[in-house]
Amino acid sequence: MTQAQQYAQENAARFRSELIDLLRIPSVSTDEDYAADCKKAAEWTVDHLKAIGLTAEVIPTGRHPLVYAEWLGAGSEAPTVLIYGHYDVQPAAKEDGWDTEPFDPVERDGKIWGRGTTDDKGQFFTHVKAVESLLETDGKLPVNVKFIIEGEEESGGESIAKYVHEHADRLAADVCIISDTSMAKKDQPVIVYALRGVTAFEVTVYGPKQDLHSGMYGGTVHNPAQALAEIISKLHNEDGSVAVPGFYDAVRVLSDDERAALEKVPYSEEEWKDDTGAPKPWGESDYSIQERIGARPTLEINGMASGYWGNGMKAIVPEKAWAKMSCRLVADQDPATVAKLCQDYIMEIAPDTVRVEVTPFKVGTPSPQTDIDTPMMQAAIAAYEKGWGAAPVFKREGGSLPIVGDFQKVLQVPVILMGFGLNTDGLHGPNEHIHIDMFHKGINTSIALLDEVAKL
Amino acid sequence: MTQAQQYAQENAARFRSELIDLLRIPSVSTDEDYAADCKKAAEWTVDHLKAIGLTAEVIPTGRHPLVYAEWLGAGSEAPTVLIYGHYDVQPAAKEDGWDTEPFDPVERDGKIWGRGTTDDKGQFFTHVKAVESLLETDGKLPVNVKFIIEGEEESGGESIAKYVHEHADRLAADVCIISDTSMAKKDQPVIVYALRGVTAFEVTVYGPKQDLHSGMYGGTVHNPAQALAEIISKLHNEDGSVAVPGFYDAVRVLSDDERAALEKVPYSEEEWKDDTGAPKPWGESDYSIQERIGARPTLEINGMASGYWGNGMKAIVPEKAWAKMSCRLVADQDPATVAKLCQDYIMEIAPDTVRVEVTPFKVGTPSPQTDIDTPMMQAAIAAYEKGWGAAPVFKREGGSLPIVGDFQKVLQVPVILMGFGLNTDGLHGPNEHIHIDMFHKGINTSIALLDEVAKL
Numbered sequence: 066m067t068q069a070q071q072y073a074q075e076n077a078a079r080f081r082s083e084l085i086d087l088l089r090i091p092s093v094s095t096d097e098d099y100a101a102d103c104k105k106a107a108e109w110t111v112d113h114l115k116a117i118g119l120t121a122e123v124i125p126t127g128r129h130p131l132v133y134a135e136w137l138g139a140g141s142e143a144p145t146v147l148i149y150g151h152y153d154v155q156p157a158a159k160e161d162g163w164d165t166e167p168f169d170p171v172e173r174d175g176k177i178w179g180r181g182t183t184d185d186k187g188q189f190f191t192h193v194k195a196v197e198s199l200l201e202t203d204g205k206l207p208v209n210v211k212f213i214i215e216g217e218e219e220s221g222g223e224s225i226a227k228y229v230h231e232h233a234d235r236l237a238a239d240v241c242i243i244s245d246t247s248m249a250k251k252d253q254p255v256i257v258y259a260l261r262g263v264t265a266f267e268v269t270v271y272g273p274k275q276d277l278h279s280g281m282y283g284g285t286v287h288n289p290a291q292a293l294a295e296i297i298s299k300l301h302n303e304d305g306s307v308a309v310p311g312f313y314d315a316v317r318v319l320s321d322d323e324r325a326a327l328e329k330v331p332y333s334e335e336e337w338k339d340d341t342g343a344p345k346p347w348g349e350s351d352y353s354i355q356e357r358i359g360a361r362p363t364l365e366i367n368g369m370a371s372g373y374w375g376n377g378m379k380a381i382v383p384e385k386a387w388a389k390m391s392c393r394l395v396a397d398q399d400p401a402t403v404a405k406l407c408q409d410y411i412m413e414i415a416p417d418t419v420r421v422e423v424t425p426f427k428v429g430t431p432s433p434q435t436d437i438d439t440p441m442m443q444a445a446i447a448a449y450e451k452g453w454g455a456a457p458v459f460k461r462e463g464g465s466l467p468i469v470g471d472f473q474k475v476l477q478v479p480v481i482l483m484g485f486g487l488n489t490d491g492l493h494g495p496n497e498h499i500h501i502d503m504f505h506k507g508i509n510t511s512i513a514l515l516d517e518v519a520k521l
Numbered sequence: 522m523t524q525a526q527q528y529a530q531e532n533a534a535r536f537r538s539e540l541i542d543l544l545r546i547p548s549v550s551t552d553e554d555y556a557a558d559c560k561k562a563a564e565w566t567v568d569h570l571k572a573i574g575l576t577a578e579v580i581p582t583g584r585h586p587l588v589y590a591e592w593l594g595a596g597s598e599a600p601t602v603l604i605y606g607h608y609d610v611q612p613a614a615k616e617d618g619w620d621t622e623p624f625d626p627v628e629r630d631g632k633i634w635g636r637g638t639t640d641d642k643g644q645f646f647t648h649v650k651a652v653e654s655l656l657e658t659d660g661k662l663p664v665n666v667k668f669i670i671e672g673e674e675e676s677g678g679e680s681i682a683k684y685v686h687e688h689a690d691r692l693a694a695d696v697c698i699i700s701d702t703s704m705a706k707k708d709q710p711v712i713v714y715a716l717r718g719v720t721a722f723e724v725t726v727y728g729p730k731q732d733l734h735s736g737m738y739g740g741t742v743h744n745p746a747q748a749l750a751e752i753i754s755k756l757h758n759e760d761g762s763v764a765v766p767g768f769y770d771a772v773r774v775l776s777d778d779e780r781a782a783l784e785k786v787p788y789s790e791e792e793w794k795d796d797t798g799a800p801k802p803w804g805e806s807d808y809s810i811q812e813r814i815g816a817r818p819t820l821e822i823n824g825m826a827s828g829y830w831g832n833g834m835k836a837i838v839p840e841k842a843w844a845k846m847s848c849r850l851v852a853d854q855d856p857a858t859v860a861k862l863c864q865d866y867i868m869e870i871a872p873d874t875v876r877v878e879v880t881p882f883k884v885g886t887p888s889p890q891t892d893i894d895t896p897m898m899q900a901a902i903a904a905y906e907k908g909w910g911a912a913p914v915f916k917r918e919g920g921s922l923p924i925v926g927d928f929q930k931v932l933q934v935p936v937i938l939m940g941f942g943l944n945t946d947g948l949h950g951p952n953e954h955i956h957i958d959m960f961h962k963g964i965n966t967s968i969a970l971l972d973e974v975a976k977l
Contacts, residue, residue, distance in 0.1 A: 261736055265834045274798025279821045280717055280920025283849050284813040285793065287803035290822035290844070294753035301747065337741065342730025347743035347874040357740040365735045366746035367837050368828030373845060378721045378882050380847050381823050388746070389829060391836050393739050418803040426834050464736025 069198040069512045070452075077505055080194045081177060083113070084504070087152070087186050088170045088179045094129050094153035094220040103129040103216045106152040110214055117197040119212070126224035129153060129216030133235070136196065137209045144518050145209040147238035147478065149468065150189020150245065151218035154181040155493050162495035175501050182499040183486035188244040189214060191485055191504060195511030207519030211238060215468075218245075222468055229471045240441040240518060241472045244507065246462070246484030249330065251503060254449045254457035254510075257482035258442065259359060262394035262432035263465050264404040264425070265367075268296065268411055269387040271420040276372065277382040286382050287418035290371035293386040296421070299414050300364055305348045307364045309410045312403065317396045317434065319352075319360050326437060326459045327355050359461025363393045364407065393463060400429030431470040434461075435479040444517035445481045451517075452510030457483075483510070525654040525968045526908075533961055536650045537633060539569070540960070543608070543642050544626045544635045550585050550609035550676040559585040559672045562608040566670055573653040575668070582680035585609060585672030589691070592652065593665045600974050601665040603694035603934065605924065606645020606701065607674035610637035611949050618951035631957050638955040639942035644700040645670060647941055647960060651967030663975030667694060671924075674701075678924055685927045696897040696974060697928045700963065702918070702940030705786065707959060710905045710913035710966075713938035714898065715815060718850035718888035719921050720860040720881070721823075724752065724867055725843040727876040732828065733838040742838050743874035746827035749842040752877070755870050756820055761804045763820045765866040768859065773852045773890065775808075775816050782893060782915045783811050815917025819849045820863065849919060856885030886921045889929040889936055900973035901937045907973075908966030913939075939966070 066074075073080070092106035093099040107123050107130040114121035114134040121134035132152065137145075157167035157180040165171050170179030181187065192212070199206050213236060215225040229236060248255045272289035273282070302308045332355050337346060348357045357363075367390060372383030392403055408423040415421035435442060437459050449457045462482075469480050485507035491497040522530075529536070548562035549555040563579050563586040570577035570590040577590035588608065593601075613623035613636040621627050626635030637643065648668070655662050669692060671681040685692060704711045728745035729738070758764045788811050793802060804813045813819075823846060828839030848859055864879040871877035891898060893915050905913045918938075925936050941963035947953040 263736075263836060265836070267834075272799050277797060278920060279819070279823065279847060280719075280849055280918070282797055282814065283821045283919060284804045284817055284819040285802050285810050286797055286799050288822050290825050291753055291757065294750035294822070294825075297747055297750035298754035341733060341738055341742055343728050343742050343874070344876055345874055346741050347872075348740045354741050358738065361740055363735070363740040365739045365836075365838060366744050366750070366827065367735065367835055368830045368839060369746050369750075369842070370826045370830035371822065372824030374824045374826035374843070378723075378845055378847060379823055380719060380721070380821075380849075382821060383824060386825070387830070389834055391735060391834060393736055393836075416803075418799070418801050420800060462736070463739060464734060 067512060067516070068202040070509050072202045073194060073198040073505065073508045073512065080508070081172065081501065081504070084187060084190050085170045085177065087190065088181050089168055091168045092153050092216065093156045094217050095156060100129065103153055107132050107216055110152055114193065114212065117193070118200045119196070124228065126228065128224055131216065131225060131228055132212065132214035134212040135210065136206055138205055139207065139209045143208050144239040144521060145211060145237065146515060146518055147211045147213065147236060147241040148189070148192045149241060149243045149472070150192070150214045151185045151216065152214055153216040153219050154184065154186070155219050164496055172501065176498040177501060178496060178498045180497055182497050183490040184492035184497065185218065185245045187499040187504055188485050188507065191244060191507035192242070192511045194508045195515065198508065198512055199515060206515060208515050210515070211236060225468055226471050229475050233475050236476055238476065238478050241476070241478045241480040242514065243469065243480060243482050244485050246482045247486050247488045248484055249458065251487070251500065252455050254453050254455055255330070255460045255484060256442070256445055256457045257460050257462050257484070258437050259396060259434035259461040260432065260466055260469055261359070261463050262398065262400055262470060263391055263430040264394060264400035265389070265391035266404050266407065266423055266425040267387060267389050268293065269385060269422045270296070271385045273382060273384050275384050279380040279382050283382055287416060288382050289386040289419055290383055292416055292419045293369065293371065293388055296411055296414060297366060297388060304350055307362070309364065309407050311406050312362065315398045315402070316362060319356065323437065324356065327359070327461065328353070329458045330355055330460050358463035360395055362395050362398055365391055365393070367391055394432045396432045396434035398432055400431060430465045430467045431474055433469045433473040433480055435481055439479060440521050441479050441481060441518070444521060445483060445514060447517045448510050448514035452513035453506050485510070523968060523972070524658040526965050528658045529650060529654040529961065529964045529968065536964070537628065537957065537960070540643060540646050541626045541633065543646065544637050545624055547624045548609050548672065549612050550673050551612060556585065559609055563588050563672055566608055570649065570668065573649070574656045575652070580684065582684065584680055587672065587681060587684055588668065588670035590668040591666065592662055594661055595663065595665045599664050600695040600977060601667060601693065602971060602974055603667045603669065603692060603697040604645070604648045605697060605699045605928070606648070606670045607641045607672065608670050609672040609675050610640065610642070611675050613951070620952055628957065632954040633957060634952060634954045636953055638953050639946035640948035640953065641674065641701045643955040643960055644941050644963065647700060647963035648698070648967045650964045651971065654964065654968055655971060663971050666971070667692060681924055682927055685931050689931050692932055694932065694934050697932070697934045697936045698970065699925065699936060699938050700941050702938045703942050703944045704940055705914065707943070707956065708911050710909050710911055711786070711916050711940060712898070712901055712913045713916050713918050713940070714893055715852065715890035715917040716888065716922055716925055717815070717919050718854065718856055718926060719847055719886040720850060720856035721845070721847035722860050722863060722879055722881040723843060723845050724749065725841060725878045726752070727841045729838060729840050731840050735836040735838050738838055743872060744838050745842040745875055746839055748872060748875045749825065749827065749844055752867060752870060753822060753844060760806055763818070765820065765863050767862050768818065771854045771858070772818060775812065779893065780812065783815070783917065784809070785914045786811060786916050814919035816851055818851050818854055821847055821849070823847055850888045852888045852890035854888055856887060886923045887926040887930050889925045891935040891937055895935060896977050897935050897937060897974070900977060901939060901970060903973045904966050904970035908969035909962050941966070
């Protein structure tokens with residue numbers, strides 16, 4: 066145990082008490098009624114970071130403020146670690162099924178119960194306490210550290226995206242650490258090293274100028290719902306792959322080592338069935354379920370509509386049909402390029418008996434990936450081994466965290482997602498909690514991480 | 522000109538005045554506030570039929586009463602003509618764009634303006650006046666005549682359907698005449714000799730147990746919207762025909778004579794484009810537009826829905842997708858049989874990665890057709906020639922009139938649709954009218970028809 070870890074152990078109760086102070090602030094970012102609380106949480110965080118010895122400031126934005134803090138005393142030759150977190154939380158009310166008041170946290174059964182305990186106040190606070198422990202025991206940090214803590218993660222995250230683009234120099238770092246994901250179980254840490262990006266568009270098929278009487282015109286008009294279905298049916302091949310030409314061109318190939326590493330994350334077909342409730346898996350037969358979710362891009366129908374969908378029947382030929390589609394992307398696919406490929410293909414297969422429009426949405430999240438054989442990743446592995454007492458497994462997440470893409474793209478920094486929570490911690494639901502031992506192991510792991518990065 | 526036609530000419534002004542009395546009664550069947558007016562219209566009609574020498578009665582039903590009347594003095598050896606009409610009308614209010622009060626009819630510019638003038642009071646009244654003209658001049662009719670006039674044609678027609686099934690003996694006839702359709706133009710009568718039937722069902726594709734996060738599961742779940750689209754895409758062949766095995770088995774073959782007759786009804790691709798607004802015709806390439814509408818069955822998507830179809834995007838894999846489908850049928854397809862064929866085929870092509878349900882609706886309208894070379898049809902042709910002064914063309918309608926199917930199926934009687942109105946008469950819209958000369962030619966044609974049927 067290092068001196069810093071010793072310090073953390075001795076101050077564990079105070080650390081939790083401080084976290085509970087922060088948890089009491091109902092910094093719900095999705096509801097403007099709580100805007101003042103978001104500001105209060107930002108100010109509390111800045112005050113706290115200043116108190117432990119960092120330079121810190123509240124940065125006003127168009128909505129909820131950002132928190133920026135830094136300690137650059139390790140010198141320009143030393144590596145710089147950027148730590149991201151968010152102080153905003155999901156809405157919560159006792160009547161949603163909580164056993165305790167969501168904003169009046171309690172310690173019980175080895176857990177702290179309250180909104181934000183795991184997502185993400187409890188998780189980012191581990192790094193704050195790691196920094197304090199190192200500063201208090203060594204008088205300095207082994208590396209330079211920057212914190213960027215936002216208040217809109219649960220509600221769009223536009224302010225931080227803007228700030229990253231405008232102040233890339235200030236946030237420059239050698240590695241970015243985020244603790245806002247989940248582990249497989251308490252003794253099995255998980256490093257998420259890749260996320261999927263997103264692009265999305267809408268396809269509209271126009272047929273007749275208005276809904277037609279199916280008796281008077283049925284059989285002579287290409288039914289737009291049918292035409293849309295015919296288009297959709299051509300988007301995938303028999304083997305589950307996407308049929309859009311060029312769709313896979315930019316996909317980074319999955320190495321054998323990576324496939325072996327991914328196989329270590331246990332996820333059986335039975336678990337998949339329990340999770341989804343679907344009869345049996347579908348998708349690219351050459352890839353495992355885990356790989357299909359994390360390492361392969363998709364083209365998904367998110368919704369579609371045409372004509373009459375209420376009760377009973379209505380004998381019409383609908384005037385139009387539309388579908389909302391999105392792609393989950395992987396490194397190194399470019400969202401706009403993939404949207405264009407899809408658009409071109411759909412227009413090419415569109416029959417001339419209807420009029421088809423493809424409208425890309427103004428979203429486009431890239432697909433960040435930090436290769437698992439890089440030195441920074443080795444430091445993260447060692448940190449878990451020394452701080453948590455277990456080697457992590459590697460996982461790709463199928464979802465997107467837009468800010469991760471921004472960090473990687475704008476700051477050109479490898480991003481490592483080191484979660485200290487569990488999927489079962491009630492994030493976004495009632496009775497959110499963090500395991501007290503995991504909170505403290507998180508602090509230990511963060512201390513070890515800063516030490517490990519210093520060795521690089 | 523026959524004596525009866527002479528009588529009709531001499532009494533033309535009175536006939537119109539009587540029609541206007543009936544038109545003044547706002548017998549709107551779709552609005553229960555007018556239930557008393559529907560009853561009043563039924564009673565007025567019964568009184569009038571009695572006054573001209575028929576046995577007549579108001580028949581109460583669960584909703585709006587039926588009118589039944591008969592004159593059976595021609596004897597059991599003579600043919601019996603059943604005449605159908607409806608006294609109920611669509612709603613109408615001056616503020617909908619009428620130039621006159623819809624229930625205060627006026628004669629102007631050679632037309633009578635008012636709700637129900639063409640649909641259908643003005644049309645069925647021609648037969649009433651034809652019967653009066655024959656009775657007044659000959660003291661008898663050349664054939665037995667039965668009238669069945671309903672009050673729910675615009676609002677479901679359930680009462681008459683029930684009555685037909687329960688009192689088939691009373692309505693027994695050799696031919697059924699209906700004047701409730703349109704001619705091509707004033708000097709071009711049209712006989713509609715076939716209507717399409719209907720069957721309908723709903724297809725639901727169930728995937729996961731709830732909407733899934735497309736990042737967390739996309740690529741492993743068979744998207745129900747996609748699966749539904751794949752099913753729909755297999756319902757038609759490349760040539761526009763329906764791909765369901767056995768779908769066309771019961772279809773009565775279109776003879777060369779019929780195809781030649783149908784070609785006489787002018788309907789260009791340009792007219793079709795104006796009507797539909799669709800880019801170009803679609804459908805069975807071996808059949809003309811007119812034939813596709815009237816003589817060929819269809820399988821139509823009336824509506825479909827899945828997932829999220831509002832503004833913006835929502836990155837989900839929907840839990841289910843559903844489509845409402847209906848078939849327009851032709852003689853001699855059986856609605857239930859066709860629904861079963863579709864259901865079987867869809868279940869056969871349904872992939873095992875989703876769960877598919879096909880639910881037939883409780884509708885099933887058969888497809889009545891009266892062949893154009895039958896003696897009754899020849900009588901109708903002669904009636905137009907002698908009464909209207911022009912030979913009719915033959916047309917199939919693509920829509921359905923359920924009561925026609927009931928007449929043909931339950932009463933086993935050929936049904937001939939002899940319209941005396943025009944599509945441009947404003948039926949269901951504002952400024953509904955009937956051309957005065959067409960009203961009187963209709964009476965003449967009806968007189969000629971009864972004479973012609975007597976010759977058979």
